[in-house]
Amino acid sequence: MRTDKYAAAPCAELRGLGCAGGAAALAAALLLWTAGCGPRKPLESFWELPDFRITVVSPGFQGEMSKQDFLGAPWIADFIFTRCEGPCPILSARMAELQRQIPEAVRLVSFSVDPGYDTPAVLEAYARRFGASPRRWLFATGEKGPLLKLYQNGFKLAAAADPNAPSGYRIIHSTKFVLVDAGGNVRGYYDGDRPEELERLSAAALQLQETVLPPAASQAR
Numbered sequence: 358m359r360t361d362k363y364a365a366a367p368c369a370e371l372r373g374l375g376c377a378g379g380a381a382a383l384a385a386a387l388l389l390w391t392a393g394c395g396p397r398k399p400l401e402s403f404w405e406l407p408d409f410r411i412t413v414v415s416p417g418f419q420g421e422m423s424k425q426d427f428l429g430a431p432w433i434a435d436f437i438f439t440r441c442e443g444p445c446p447i448l449s450a451r452m453a454e455l456q457r458q459i460p461e462a463v464r465l466v467s468f469s470v471d472p473g474y475d476t477p478a479v480l481e482a483y484a485r486r487f488g489a490s491p492r493r494w495l496f497a498t499g500e501k502g503p504l505l506k507l508y509q510n511g512f513k514l515a516a517a518a519d520p521n522a523p524s525g526y527r528i529i530h531s532t533k534f535v536l537v538d539a540g541g542n543v544r545g546y547y548d549g550d551r552p553e554e555l556e557r558l559s560a561a562a563l564q565l566q567e568t569v570l571p572p573a574a575s576q577a578r
Contacts, residue, residue, distance in 0.1 A: 400545060400561055400565065405540070406424060406537065406541045406543065407507070410424075413496065414477045414495070415484050415493070415494060415495050415496065416485050417491050427466075429539050429569065430462050430464060430569060431536065431538050431539055432466055433464075433534055433535065434466045434537065435448050435452055435534050435535070436508070437449060437467050437530075438470050438471035438475055439480065439483045440527075441471075448467075448549045448550075449487045451534075451552065451555060452465055452534075455558070455559065456488075456489070463563075463565075464493060464494075464495065465493065466495045467495070468507075469504075472499055472501050472504055475496075515531065516528060516530040516531070532548065534547040534549050534558055538568075539569045544561070545558070
């Protein structure tokens, strides 16, 4: 998978992103500084996600959202279940790291692959456990059939149950992080079990966010 490098000076980029102040600004500056110089190539574009409707929760918040509600800004998805004793806690810890690294305009969405168990109340408790920022890092659940269809036909990832496995390992699912652009198009897959992929994902998310800045912010660069 190909990702692209930032070429402009860090201070100019930060003015364009509107990230002055705070830990997110410092993290963004570090990413832009370490990415080096040179022309940037566009990120690959795969396919547009189909329409969907999900129940989302975060600490102190619960609501219904559709694909339309995610348009206008890039977002990052991963796939977990709260009873997981395998990779899910690691994925959620890395999503928490992304929450600290990238601008708040980039939303994070963790989709449950065990929606029958992962009710909104269960997911909210899980969100609090990992320090999810209200309304910024969302946890999604819903009806099993439509969610499975979204995983398979939208994100092109698989999830399957293994009833003979121990309870914390009964659902087999992808550990990929998926980057989606402001138009609802999948733009990249990143290995969630490889910490070095976080830097690549963060840089790609920043690049997509730059493309949806208001004209005044772009002119300030």
